Amino acid sequence: DTAVSQTPKYLVTQMGNDKSIKCEQNLGHDTMYWYKQDSKKFLKIMFSYNNKELIINETVPNRFSPKSPDKAHLNLHINSLELGDSAVYFCASSLKQTQYFGPGTRLLVL
């Protein structure tokens, strides 16, 4: 049983397109996150939701919009994709201080 799952695993798309990445956790956690890992493997938090409410919103372009339909799901929609959006996007969930990560979605914008 996968604790934190993401779909798709790989995403290749053209500049200007709109795409979504989905995340689901079956750990019963209240808090979920999106992180971006760039080409140098640096990880930075983008968003966090607690029980469907946005609580962390880092300096991220408006083209990125998270949506949490329920506390087990946190999706990431990206409008007008740019070359610089190419990265690995990780979803995570937490119980108190400990975060558990999904396998990542590798996004390549051409």
Added chain:
Amino acid sequence: AQSVTQLDSQVPVFEEAPVELRCNYSSSVSVYLFWYVQYPNQGLQLLLKYLSGSTLVKGINGFEAEFNKSQTSFHLRKPSVHISDTAEYFCAVSVNTGTASKLTFGTGTRLQVTL
């Protein structure tokens, strides 16, 4: 704000040798400390964590780390590495913000184990 420094971007080591991956942090408040491992083309797996209590923390795969408050360090150690330990290792800190823990990561250390 918190920050994490992993001074070694790469650490080459022979199999069965001991290894230490260094991590130093900066914070004006109490922190929680974590080490994650990322195998090639995979996600992040929690190795170990320090939340409170004993400063020597044992994790999975034979790794351990020691929290040193005076040195603001949380170095990761393993007495004898295996080829399968080859991976990227990330140190991270978080502070208690109530409903969410915002992880700040170091830049990672690539552990390369060779025969």
